[in-house]
Amino acid sequence: MVSGQKTRRRTCLAIVLAAGEGTRMRASLPKVLHAIGGRTLIAHVLNAAIEAGGSDIAVVIGPDHDAVAREARALAPKAKIFQQRQRRGTAHAVLAARKAIARRPDDILVVFGDTPLVRPQVLRELRAALARGAAVAVLGFRPADPAGYGRLITRGDDLLAIVEDGDATSEQRTITLCNGGLMALAGKTALDVLDRIDSRNSKGEFYLTDAVAIARDMGLKAMAIETGEDDMRGINTKAQLAAAEAVLQNRLRAAALEAGVAMVAPETVFLSADTKFGKDVTVEPNVVFGPGVTVGDGATIRAFSHLEGAHVGKGARVGPFARLRPGAELGADVHIGNFVEVKQAKIEAGAKANHLSYIGDARVGGGANIGAGTITCNYDGAAKHRTDIGKGAFIGSNSSLVAPVKIGDGAYVGSGSVVTRNVPDGALTLERAEQRIKPGWAKRLRALKSLGKKKAKKPKR
Ligand code: UD1
Ligand code: CA
Numbered sequence: 001m002v003s004g005q006k007t008r009r010r011t012c013l014a015i016v017l018a019a020g021e022g023t024r025m026r027a028s029l030p031k032v033l034h035a036i037g038g039r040t041l042i043a044h045v046l047n048a049a050i051e052a053g054g055s056d057i058a059v060v061i062g063p064d065h066d067a068v069a070r071e072a073r074a075l076a077p078k079a080k081i082f083q084q085r086q087r088r089g090t091a092h093a094v095l096a097a098r099k100a101i102a103r104r105p106d107d108i109l110v111v112f113g114d115t116p117l118v119r120p121q122v123l124r125e126l127r128a129a130l131a132r133g134a135a136v137a138v139l140g141f142r143p144a145d146p147a148g149y150g151r152l153i154t155r156g157d158d159l160l161a162i163v164e165d166g167d168a169t170s171e172q173r174t175i176t177l178c179n180g181g182l183m184a185l186a187g188k189t190a191l192d193v194l195d196r197i198d199s200r201n202s203k204g205e206f207y208l209t210d211a212v213a214i215a216r217d218m219g220l221k222a223m224a225i226e227t228g229e230d231d232m233r234g235i236n237t238k239a240q241l242a243a244a245e246a247v248l249q250n251r252l253r254a255a256a257l258e259a260g261v262a263m264v265a266p267e268t269v270f271l272s273a274d275t276k277f278g279k280d281v282t283v284e285p286n287v288v289f290g291p292g293v294t295v296g297d298g299a300t301i302r303a304f305s306h307l308e309g310a311h312v313g314k315g316a317r318v319g320p321f322a323r324l325r326p327g328a329e330l331g332a333d334v335h336i337g338n339f340v341e342v343k344q345a346k347i348e349a350g351a352k353a354n355h356l357s358y359i360g361d362a363r364v365g366g367g368a369n370i371g372a373g374t375i376t377c378n379y380d381g382a383a384k385h386r387t388d389i390g391k392g393a394f395i396g397s398n399s400s401l402v403a404p405v406k407i408g409d410g411a412y413v414g415s416g417s418v419v420t421r422n423v424p425d426g427a428l429t430l431e432r433a434e435q436r437i438k439p440g441w442a443k444r445l446r447a448l449k450s451l452g453k454k455k456a457k458k459p460k461r
Contacts, residue, residue: 010106010131013187014054016045016072017093018113019062019084024236030068031235032113036245037252038272038291038308041235042068044116046075047273049109052123056105058097059113060084068113089205090181091197098191105187106130110208112181114235117247122227126184135189135220136211138162139180141232150179150209152224159222162209166202177224179209180232189220248273256283278314287319292326310342313349331366345376348391360384361403365391371415373398390425 022031032042039047042059049057057079059072069081084096094101094110101108107127111118122139129137138159140152151172153161162179163172185193197210212222230247233240252271256263261277263269265285275289278297287301290308295301299312302319309326312318316334327344330336334347337354345362353359353370361378363386364370374395376387385403389395393407396415407413408425417431444459 010053010127011055011187012053012107012109012127013056013058013097013100013103013105014046014049014052014109014111015094015097015100016042016049016057016059016111016113017090018042018065018068018072019060019087019093019096020114021062021087022114022236025238025241027238030062030065032068033071034235034241036116036241037248038274038289040071041116042071042113043075044273045111045113045118046072046079048118048120048123049111050076051120052109052127053107054109054123056080056100056103058082058100060093060096062087089199089203090208091194091206091210094208095194095206101187101190101194108185108187108190110183110185112234115180115182115232116235117233117244118180118182118231122225122231123182123184125225125227126182129223129225130184130186132223133221134184134223135186135193135215135218136222137184138212138222138224139182139232140177140224140226141180141229142176142226143178143229143232146173146176146178150181151175152177152179154224157223159212159224160216161213162207164201164203164207164209177226180227181234182232183208183211185211186220189215189218193218193220284320293324296332325360359387362387362389364389365393365409367391368393368395370395371397371399375400377402 018032020031025031033040057076059079060082061068063083063085072079080100082096084093107130109123126137143149148165150162150164151168152159153163193211193215196214197206199206201207215222233244235241235244249270253266256277257266259277260279262282268285269283270288272289272291274291276294278295280298281295282300284303286304288306292309293307295312296314298315300317305319305322307324310324310328313330313332313334315332316330318336321338322336323341325343328342329346331347331349333350335352335354336342340353340357343360345359347364348366350367351364355372357370357374359376361384362376368389368391377400378384387401387403388406390407390409390411392410395413398415399413399417402420405419406422408423410426411423412428413419414430417429419429423429438461441459
């Protein structure tokens with residue numbers, strides 16, 4: 001094993017193949033833009049390649065796949081995008097990035113855009129094989145059903161050739177070690193090897209897998225590195241997408257538990273690849289974390305809550321049955337209770353909204369109390385407006401705050417108010433009809449009914 005440092009110093013080009021049509025997904029969205037763990041397939045692959053030291057990124061896309069190029073650039077702004085106009089095989093796709101290969105990086109990683117579960121350490125092992133002198137290094141695995149995969153022909157540690165399923169003899173088909181598809185090529189010999197690949201095979205395609213036998217014919221070394229089936233899961237169908245999601249969720253749950261998050265039913269909690277937890281966090285059952293959530297130390301997320309694009313401050317309590325939408329920023333010790341929705345709103349330290357509320361496009365000052373049924377009426381049918389609630393304010397239950405509106409520090413809104421004008425600091429606002437009492441009215445009504453006078457007039461109100 002070479003030292004990590006040596007691997008790091010070598011330059012590395014990662015080529016992501018994403019020219020596939022993905023017709024079996026039966027979706028209008030390009031295949032690699034489907035997501036697992038709140039992140040697109042291509043983003044997972046790019047992240048793994050970057051973490052494995054891929055300093056230069058090339059993405060090979062099909063025609064009319066501008067959206068794929070945009071997604072790749074969002075993650076790797078310097079990524080070079082190459083178009084493969086006709087799908088003529090995996091080696092042909094790699095050669096679409098000829099210009100990047102010709103710059104002779106030390107290592108070249110070829111990864112598939114639809115194989116999102118490959119972990120960076122597995123890619124690093126491929127690179128380490130190059131550092132040990134291999135010209136080609138291949139990831140092998142033993143799938144439950146090898147049908148359809150290329151088979152690795154080995155002798156001891158040496159990899160002799162890869163035979164595609166359609167070109168294999170029945171004897172070769174009994175080999176259980178299969179090609180995961182991902183490969184590493186030594187930069188200095190890569191073009192020489194790739195340019196010798198032809199399309200004389202059952203599919204008439206340029207097979208990247210032929211690089212192995214060609215490299216050996218040239219007197220170069222090829223190696224296979226075995227990894228688990230999960231890393232190699234390719235996605236062609238929605239069922240495989242769901243299966244990959246399940247594997248990823250288990251990895252994310254295990255990592256969260258390992259980091260100290262308390263979960264009594266982790267199998268019911270759904271995480272995103274970028275969910276971040278502080279220390280001493282508790283997550284109750286059936287919570288969904290969409291992308292972009294951070295949870296501070298000591299916070300508790302109670303059952304059946306849904307969070308995305310939100311920050312939960314230290315010691316805060318969320319749920320049960322709460323919804324935090326993008327831009328929800330909860331300060332320390334905030335309480336957001338059942339059936340409360342928060343969107344684009346900063347809830348400052350110690351503020352509470354415990355029941356049945358919508359807080360959108362707002363600021364709620366520290367220590368303020370938002371009564372049950374309070375609604376920020378942020379949308380007038382055309383535009384969104386802001387509500388600003390001062391620190392220590394008290395909003396009585398069932399109040400509508402019609403934005404734009406400002407409630408001052410320490411102000412008091414009487415229950416049931418419809419607030420349309422700003423309320424100064426420390427003031428009270430009350431906005432409701434006067435309550436009248438008619439003594440004995442109900443009693444008289446019942447007395448009339450008991451006399452059988454069904455159609456009798458109600459007593460005067
Ligand atoms: C490939 C391997 C096979 C391996 C299997 C693992 C080859 C020749 N075969 O077969 O040994 O067991 O993966 O899943 O490499 N692509 C392009 N342009 C093309 C062709 C493919 O961009 O012209 C991309 C696809 O979008 C996909 C990847 O390359 O991401 C693999 O192509 P695919 O046709 O699925 O290869 P397999 O036949 O599955
Ligand atoms: Ca495939």
